Amino acid sequence: MSMTATAPQQMLHTTITHRFAMRKRRALAVPVLIVAYLIYVFFAFDLAGLAGRARLDNGAILLKDFWSYKTHVTRDNRSGEVSVAVEGERKGTYPAGQAPDWVTLGAVTNIALPGGAHATYDGPTARLDIPDFGRVTVAPDGRQIVLTLPDGAALPDWISAAPNRVDINRGKWRFSMTKSRTEVFRYQPGWELFFFTIDSPFHGKSLGDMIALALWEPRLDATQPNIVAMANGFWTNRMWHHDQVFGALGETVLMAFLGTMGAGLIAFPLAFFAASNFAPARSVRLLLRRLFDFLRGVDGLIWTVILSRAFGPGPLTGSLAILMTDTGTFGKTFSEALENIDGKQVEGIASTGATTLQRARFGVIPQVAPVVLSQLLYYLESNTRSATVIGALVGGGIGLLLTQAIITQKDWEEVCYYMILIVLMVMVMDSLSGWIRRRFIKG
C-alpha cells in the first residue's frame, strides 16, 4: 500500500466515514426525541398532579370486592327488626328467622366475627368484644350515639366517632351505628349466591350433595327432575342474572357477526368495480375508492353517534356501525386482492367461451377466496372485542352491562365476572377463527 491513496479511494473513505457519522447521529437522535416527547407528555398529562388525584383507597375497595362479598347484619333501630342480607340487597336477604351459622337470632343477636371478635345486639345497644382491646359498647342516647371504650383505652385509629355516627373498621369486618340503623358487615372470600339464591332449595348444598341430588336422590320439587330445577335455578338467579349476562354476550357476538359478514357481503361485489383490472371505467374505480376511504375515515365513534340517532340504542345500531367502517376496510383489501390475481387462469377460462360471470366464478373467486375468508375471520375475531366497546356506546350487549356495573361503583364482583367472561369470549372467538383458518384455508 502506498501512502498516496488514489483519489477515488480517498473519496470513498470520506463518504463512508461521513455516512457512518450521520447514521450514528441519527441513531442517537431517535432515543433523544422519544425521551423529549415523553417529558413533554409528562407535563401535558399532568402526571405529577395525578398522584394527588389518585384514589388508592378506591383501588383497595375494588380489588377486595373483586373476589369477596360482604354480609350485612342490620338492626333497624326504629322497628327493632334484625335482618341478614348478602351485599345488603333485598334479593340476597335471608328469610325471617334464618341466618348463616355465624349469626344467632333471638331476643339477643349474637354475631361471631373473624379474628375471635364478637358482636351482640341487645336491644338498641351493641356490644363488641374485640380481642387484645376489650369490650366496646355503642348505644344511642336521644339523638346522639354514645361510644364507651374499655377502661383506660385511647381511641384507636380504626374507630371513628362522631356525635351522630360511630364506625369501626377492622378490615375483615366493619361496624356502624347511626340513629336509624346498626349494622355489621362481614367480608368473606368468594362470590356468594353465584349458583343459587337463598330461596332456592339447592342453596348451601355441598358439591357431593348436589351430585347426589342431581343423579339419584328423590325430587325436591315434584314437578321437575332435580337437574332441571338446578339448571333453572342457576339460569334465573336473581342476584347474578346469568340469563341476561349470557344473552348480552350473545348479543355482542351477534353484533360482530352481523357487522363483519354484512360488510363482507356488501364490499365483495363493490371491490370488483374498485379493482383496476375489473373496473368498467376509471371514474367508477376512483369514486368507489374515495367512498371506501370515507367509510373508513369516518370513525366507528362517529357512525355510532349518527346511527343511534336514527335507530335508537341497541344491537342493530352496533351491527350497522361495524358494518359501515368494515365495508370501507374490506372494500380496500378485497380490491387489492383482486388486483393481485393471476390473469392466466381467467384467460384459460375465457378461452373455453365462458361468460363474464363464469369467468369471475371459476377464474377469479377461487384465487381470492382464501384472502377474503381469512380477512373476514380475522375481523370477526377483532370485532368481537370492538363490539364490547361499541355496545357500551350504543347501549347493547355485554358492554352495556359492564358500564352499568362500573357506574354503580359497588358491584365490582359483577365487573370481575363480566371481565372474565369477555376475555373468555374473545379467546374462544380467537381460537375458533384460527382453527377455521388453519382447517379450511391453509389446506
Place this chain on the structure above:
Amino acid sequence: MTDARASLTADYLGQVKRKRLYGGILLILFAALMTSGWMVADGRNAGGFWSGLHRILDFPTEILSEAAQNWRNLPGLFIHYLPSLVETLNIAAVSTLFGAGLATVLAMLSTRGLALWPRLIPVFRRMMDILRAVPEIVIALVLIFILGGGPVPAMIAIALHTTGALGKLFSEVSENCDIKPVEGLESVGANWLQRVWFGIIPQVAPNWSSYALLRFEINIRASAILGFVGSGGIGYDLKTSLQWGLGKYDEVVAIFLLLFVTIMIVDHFSDRARARLVKGGRV
C-alpha cells in the same frame, strides 16, 4: 381402460356433487344465520330498521345545516378543539410507544431460539393472549374509578392492549428471522442483549415499525372512543357537545371534521411509510 376412465369420471362427478352439496348447505346455513340474526338485532333494538331508515339523514342534515348557518364559528372552533385533538393523539402515541416497548420485551422472551428462559415461553404467550383479549374499555373504566378522569387511564388501557396485540405480531416476525447472526454473535461472546440488539433488531425493524404504525392508526380511533366513554381528549368534548344538543351542533361538526381529517391524514402517511418500510421502494 374405458371402464377405469368411466369410474374415474363417475368418482370425480360424485366428488363435485358432494362438494356442491356441502357448499349449498353451508350457504343456506349462513343465509339463515344472517337473516335471523338481523331480525333478532332488529327486535332487540330500541327503534326498528325500517322505521329508522328514512331518518338516517335527519341528524346529519340537522347538524350540517346548523353548521352552515354558523360557518363563521368553524375556524374558531377548530382552534378551540385543537388541544383536545392533540391530547387524543398524545394518548395514542404514548400508548403505542409504551405498548411497542413492552411488546418487544415480551416478543423476545417468547421467541424460540432466543428466549432467555425457554421453559417460560408458553407463560409469556398466554400473557400476551390475555392482554390482547381484554378490551380497552374495561381497563379504562376501572382505572378511571381509581385514578380519576383525564388521559392517563385511557393511555394505560390502550398501552396494555397494544402490548398484547403487537407482542403477537412481533413474535411472529421474529420467529421467522434468520438465527445465524445470533449464533455468530454468540460465538464471539456477545451477551443476550447484544445478540438481540445486533442480531435480531436489524432484521425485524422494518416489519415491526410497520406494525407499530398500523397500531398507531388503530389507537387514535380507540383513544377517541375512550374519551367519549370516560376520560380526556376530543371524544369527551364530542360527548358534552352532543349532550347539549341543538345550538351546539356547529361544535359537533367541527369535532367530526377534525377527527375525520386527522384520521385520513395519519392513515395516508402511515400507509405510505409502511409501504416503504416493507417493500423498500417508494410508493
